[in-house]
Amino acid sequence: MKFKLILSVILISILLHSCTESKKETSDVTEVIEVQNEFDYVAEQFADIKILRYQIPGFDQLSLQQKKYVYYLTQAGLAGRDIIYDQNYRYNLIIRRALENVYQNYQGDKNNEDWNNFETYLKQIWFANGIHHHYSSGKFKPKFSQDYLNGLLSETDTKLNGEAYEVIFNDAESKKVNLNSETGLIKGSAINFYGSNITVKDVDDYYSKFEVDKKTPIELGLNSKLLKENGILKEKVWKSGGMYGASIDKIIYWLDKAKKVSENKEQTKGLELLIKYYKTGDLKVWDEYNIVWAKSTDGDIDYINGFIEVYNDPKGYKGSYESVVQIKDFDMSKKMAALANNAQWFEDNSTLMEEHKKKNVVGVTYNTINVAGEAGDSSPSTPIGVNLPNNNWIREQHGSKSVSLGNIIEAYNNASGSGRFAEFAYNDEEIEYEEKYGQTADKLHTALHEVIGHASGQINEGVGTPKESLKNYKSTLEEARADLVGLYYAPDEKLVEIGISPDAKGIGKATFDGYIRNGLMVQLIRLNLGDDIEEAHMRNRQLVAAWALEKGENDKVIEKVTKDGKTYFVINDYDQLRVLFGDLLREIQRIKSEGDFEAGKALVENYGVIVDQDIHKEVLERNSKFKSAAYSGFINPVLVPLTNENGEIIDITVIQPESFAIQMLEYAKQYTTLPNEN
Numbered sequence: 247m248k249f250k251l252i253l254s255v256i257l258i259s260i261l262l263h264s265c266t267e268s269k270k271e272t273s274d275v276t277e278v279i280e281v282q283n284e285f286d287y288v289a290e291q292f293a294d295i296k297i298l299r300y301q302i303p304g305f306d307q308l309s310l311q312q313k314k315y316v317y318y319l320t321q322a323g324l325a326g327r328d329i330i331y332d333q334n335y336r337y338n339l340i341i342r343r344a345l346e347n348v349y350q351n352y353q354g355d356k357n358n359e360d361w362n363n364f365e366t367y368l369k370q371i372w373f374a375n376g377i378h379h380h381y382s383s384g385k386f387k388p389k390f391s392q393d394y395l396n397g398l399l400s401e402t403d404t405k406l407n408g409e410a411y412e413v414i415f416n417d418a419e420s421k422k423v424n425l426n427s428e429t430g431l432i433k434g435s436a437i438n439f440y441g442s443n444i445t446v447k448d449v450d451d452y453y454s455k456f457e458v459d460k461k462t463p464i465e466l467g468l469n470s471k472l473l474k475e476n477g478i479l480k481e482k483v484w485k486s487g488g489m490y491g492a493s494i495d496k497i498i499y500w501l502d503k504a505k506k507v508s509e510n511k512e513q514t515k516g517l518e519l520l521i522k523y524y525k526t527g528d529l530k531v532w533d534e535y536n537i538v539w540a541k542s543t544d545g546d547i548d549y550i551n552g553f554i555e556v557y558n559d560p561k562g563y564k565g566s567y568e569s570v571v572q573i574k575d576f577d578m579s580k581k582m583a584a585l586a587n588n589a590q591w592f593e594d595n596s597t598l599m600e601e602h603k604k605k606n607v608v609g610v611t612y613n614t615i616n617v618a619g620e621a622g623d624s625s626p627s628t629p630i631g632v633n634l635p636n637n638n639w640i641r642e643q644h645g646s647k648s649v650s651l652g653n654i655i656e657a658y659n660n661a662s663g664s665g666r667f668a669e670f671a672y673n674d675e676e677i678e679y680e681e682k683y684g685q686t687a688d689k690l691h692t693a694l695h696e697v698i699g700h701a702s703g704q705i706n707e708g709v710g711t712p713k714e715s716l717k718n719y720k721s722t723l724e725e726a727r728a729d730l731v732g733l734y735y736a737p738d739e740k741l742v743e744i745g746i747s748p749d750a751k752g753i754g755k756a757t758f759d760g761y762i763r764n765g766l767m768v769q770l771i772r773l774n775l776g777d778d779i780e781e782a783h784m785r786n787r788q789l790v791a792a793w794a795l796e797k798g799e800n801d802k803v804i805e806k807v808t809k810d811g812k813t814y815f816v817i818n819d820y821d822q823l824r825v826l827f828g829d830l831l832r833e834i835q836r837i838k839s840e841g842d843f844e845a846g847k848a849l850v851e852n853y854g855v856i857v858d859q860d861i862h863k864e865v866l867e868r869n870s871k872f873k874s875a876a877y878s879g880f881i882n883p884v885l886v887p888l889t890n891e892n893g894e895i896i897d898i899t900v901i902q903p904e905s906f907a908i909q910m911l912e913y914a915k916q917y918t919t920l921p922n923e924n
């Protein structure tokens with residue numbers, strides 16, 4: 247299973263149960279004000295797409311052997327790049343290659359709209375790994391004429407004819423994945439998992455005949471195309487010597503190199519099994535591999551490689567090729583470890599009533615990794631979190647690994663520049679603190695929320711689980727409780743003492759400002775005017791912020807200020823606000839510990855649900871100037887091996903690609919592993 251960012255409005259915490267997006271829930275145009283970091287996160291925009299860059303924090307801390315391991319694994323991932331094009335649609339490779347040839351060789355006038363439209367069309371194909379939109383699955387409609395394309399093809403001596411040519415302009419195969427059974431799940435889908443004469447009944451008949459072990463079922467049909475030849479159904483298996491064999495042999499070549507420099511025995515064993523699976527196509531071996539992979543948690547480096555997610559198959563059998571190579575997030579791991587080591591101190595010093603404190607608290611572990619390279623279905627559009635393996639009995643009996651992709655999420659957040667938060671920040675000082683401490687504050691708040699927040703507190707004897715006692719308010723109250731732990735401790739000197747906060751006051755200020763700004767204003771950009779808040783994390787944030795606003799009203803702890811016709815919520819007394827957060831934390835823990843449904847309901851309904859219509863209208867107006875592309879994806883950093891005179895790798899450096907087009911053309915040059923038709 248993977249988590250994707252759907253629109254560029256960030257849903258990260260909703261999906262991943264973290265609060266990383268508390269402040270900078272944006273995404274936007276390059277031209278807006280200065281970007282907070284020197285690193286240029288936004289590469290370019292076209293159609294409804296924004297192309298971003300990401301960095302690989304921690305790469306320099308790896309040993310040479312580890313760097314090689316990362317390098318070989320990313321090469322293995324890219325070696326299968328052609329597969330996803332062919333899987334997505336049978337003419338994708340021939341179309342892509344023809345258009346790439348035009349793009350590189352056309353010498354005529356490029357200073358006009360037709361050429362721009364041609365270029366955009368090719369970029370859309372690169373982004374979607376084919377001629378159908380990566381998300382809506384609808385076929386792209388070119389904005390240039392057939393005549394114009396004919397001219398480009400003939401002037402560059404490019405061959406593209408027959409169905410593969412016609413399909414660019416006609417209405418055939420207009421959807422990659424069609425889930426409407428009336429138009430035919432398979433007949434209506436352009437995806438290349440089934441032969442053209444295969445029906446839904448054929449698929450059902452074919453796969454229902456298999457005797458599958460009920461206790462340990464394989465992922466039937468995961469790695470093959472189903473065909474009918476002379477009336478007989480048969481699978482063309484994706485393996486060495488089989489369909490996609492040329493790509494798979496290259497993948498094996500790189501996996502074999504990786505195996506020789508792995509970090510430990512478990513990784514070696516896993517790679518041996520993955521290679522065996524690619525050689526045999528045996529899905530039992532795939533399961534054996536996944537069991538070893540799920541348990542392999544010791545190294546700093548991990549990866550995903552294979553035919554994995556079945557979302558692109560309307561029948562849910564066939565896995566799309568993908569690869570993600572990951573490095574442990576050393577910075578976040580350090581923060582989390584420091585918190586976990588001191589979990590009891592945080593419990594003992596919290597504002598909870600004594601009887602609700604845990605006597606032996608254990609910090610919750612939470613995995614953040616940084617991506618070092620993506621390919622196949624994970625690129626350029628990427629997941630932000632992954633939870634694998636998919637086979638349920640393996641998950642239950644052998645465990646699974648769940649990670650969030652830290653540097654990808656960070657790049658999404660930073661791509662917005664400082665435009666939007668500056669719009670809602672009251673003064674230069676607030677902006678300055680956000681710029682200086684905002685990112686660190688976000689990470690610390692997430693770490694506190696996850697490691698300490700969710701682990702803290704105990705339920706009174708005889709009270710049922712929160713799901714039973716607090717029912718539909720459980721999630722909002724639980725997220726509020728964890729957020730409040732993070733807020734309460736953000737300005738604490740203890741974080742400085744254990745080496746994870748640079749400045750108690752600065753982190754506290756940036757955390758509080760951001761939380762109030764978001765909870766009372768910025769997060770409303772996600773809602774339509776007139777809507778109530780439904781989503782648990784959004785409810786929790788407004789609950790916490792609105793409650794603190796009301797309780798501190800007499801002392802003007804937080805003040806609603808109007809400046810130049812714009813509304814701001816300004817914190818006047820940070821110390822007192824911390825006391826209020828502590829009070830609310832104690833109360834919500836009491837509600838959870840005692841199972842006080844009525845009190846929980848009152849808090850959520852009174853503070854978390856109803857939106858101030860005047861504020862909402864103003865927020866939407868102020869936000870409307872920040873235009874943004876609906877979908878984002880990434881180009882990969884390039885790993886460049888440096889070799890000595892004997893050809894041995896002596897180091898590997900990371901550079902950023904010049905542009906989206908240059909990377910795509912480079913990939914086409916280096917990783918063309920399949921013929922046009924497979």
Ligand SMILES: [Zn+2]
Pocket residue numbers: 263264695700724725728
């Ligand atoms: Zn949470």
